[in-house]
Amino acid sequence: MIERLVAFDTTSRESNLALIDFVRDYLDRWRIKSELVYDEARRKANLFATIGPSDQGGVMLSGHSDVVPVDDQDWASDPFKLEPRGDRLYARGSADMKSFIAVMLARVPEFVTRSLAVPIHLALTYDEEVGCLGVRSLIAALAARPVKPRLCIIGEPTMMQPVIAHKGSRRLRCHVHGHEAHSSLTHKGVNAIEAAAAVITHISGIARGKREHGPFDEAFDPPYTTLQTGVIAGGTAVNIVPRECRFDFEMRHLPADDPSVIVDDVKRFAATLLPEMQAVSAGAGIAFEETNTVQALSAKPDEEVVQLALALSGANGTGKVSFATEGGFFQQAGIPTVICGPGSIEQAHKADEFIALDQVRQCEDFIDRLIERVRR
Numbered sequence: 001m002i003e004r005l006v007a008f009d010t011t012s013r014e015s016n017l018a019l020i021d022f023v024r025d026y027l028d029r030w031r032i033k034s035e036l037v038y039d040e041a042r043r044k045a046n047l048f049a050t051i052g053p054s055d056q057g058g059v060m061l062s063g064h065s066d067v068v069p070v071d072d073q074d075w076a077s078d079p080f081k082l083e084p085r086g087d088r089l090y091a092r093g094s095a096d097m098k099s100f101i102a103v104m105l106a107r108v109p110e111f112v113t114r115s116l117a118v119p120i121h122l123a124l125t126y127d128e129e130v131g132c133l134g135v136r137s138l139i140a141a142l143a144a145r146p147v148k149p150r151l152c153i154i155g156e157p158t159m160m161q162p163v164i165a166h167k168g169s170r171r172l173r174c175h176v177h178g179h180e181a182h183s184s185l186t187h188k189g190v191n192a193i194e195a196a197a198a199v200i201t202h203i204s205g206i207a208r209g210k211r212e213h214g215p216f217d218e219a220f221d222p223p224y225t226t227l228q229t230g231v232i233a234g235g236t237a238v239n240i241v242p243r244e245c246r247f248d249f250e251m252r253h254l255p256a257d258d259p260s261v262i263v264d265d266v267k268r269f270a271a272t273l274l275p276e277m278q279a280v281s282a283g284a285g286i287a288f289e290e291t292n293t294v295q296a297l298s299a300k301p302d303e304e305v306v307q308l309a310l311a312l313s314g315a316n317g318t319g320k321v322s323f324a325t326e327g328g329f330f331q332q333a334g335i336p337t338v339i340c341g342p343g344s345i346e347q348a349h350k351a352d353e354f355i356a357l358d359q360v361r362q363c364e365d366f367i368d369r370l371i372e373r374v375r376r
């Protein structure tokens with residue numbers, strides 16, 4: 001099943017429908033109905049299916065169907081063809097996160113024949129890797145149902161250790177609109193790049209403050225909220241006072257750190273630059289656009305879903321990670337969630353991504369223990 005799934009090129013920019021259709025047909029053969037939730041262009045879809053009774057919550061196993069690009073990466077073998085070497089399986093998505101999906105699908109015959117007392121739901125999403133886009137419409141579809149899943153386990157690669165918290169992220173684009181002038185007449189222009197630079201410097205000052213003064217949570221690496229500017233564009237020629245500049249920045253915040261306080265701080269600082277800019281040109285301004293938000297995840301160790309993941313994995317403790325997942329969205333929607341899946345995030349997104357066979361086995365054991373728990 002892993003081999004079958006990695007052969008679908010589900011890089012986020014591509015359609016994922018070939019994979020989704022394959023899964024739908026596969027479930028169909030076991031008389032399991034799938035609900036597909038399409039994107040606007042009907043190029044992509046989430047898939048949701050329930051096995052067992054439909055009148056109660058149950059356990060949702062969830063994974064994203066998309067993978068990151070292989071562009072400019074130096075692979076030793078075809079990234080879309082599973083390559084067993086030693087005790088590892090190499091392919092794009094082998095760790096992040098098609099092996100988990102494959103194990104859950106491979107166990108469908110067991111789910112069906114064991115006659116479940118508590119339902120198991122299977123959820124596949126699209127466009128996780130480009131900002132958790134697909135999960136939003138899946139959650140809307142779940143909210144419209146009479147019963148929603150009671151718990152969720154997302155099989156992102158955690159080496160089968162239950163992860164109960166991750167940072168959230170917030171991305172913004174800042175547009176600085178200045179006023180063009182000949183570069184010999186700087187007093188008649190408003191330099192958009194220089195205003196942008198002042199805002200960026202303020203952002204890195206906030207980042208320094210977080211690094212030095214916290215808040216801190218030592219379970220994360222790094223143990224504080226981070227901010228950075230990642231893209232900038234502006235100006236046309238060195239002898240023209242630049243009229244436009246825009247830049248993209250993001251923060252990755254601890255679950256306990258409120259990102260809107262940080263955003264407000266940046267906006268307040270930008271507002272202090274306006275009087276001087278507008279004294280030269282009334283039309284000058286600075287605007288912010290939120291481009292993406294991913295909710296932080298933060299479950300408590302005594303929650304049922306955490307205890308379940310500990311029992312199924314046999315792990316003796318929980319962890320926290322800095323990479324974002326769809327978990328925060330499910331939690332926000334009232335579905336308690338943990339992250340627990342095979343493989344390591346260290347191998348994800350890189351050339352020669354692989355999963356160790358031992359991890360696949362541990363994932364199979366995890367699902368088998370789940371079946372024991374929920375069968376009649």
Ligand SMILES: [Zn+2]
Binds near residue numbers: 128157
């Ligand atoms: Zn992932």
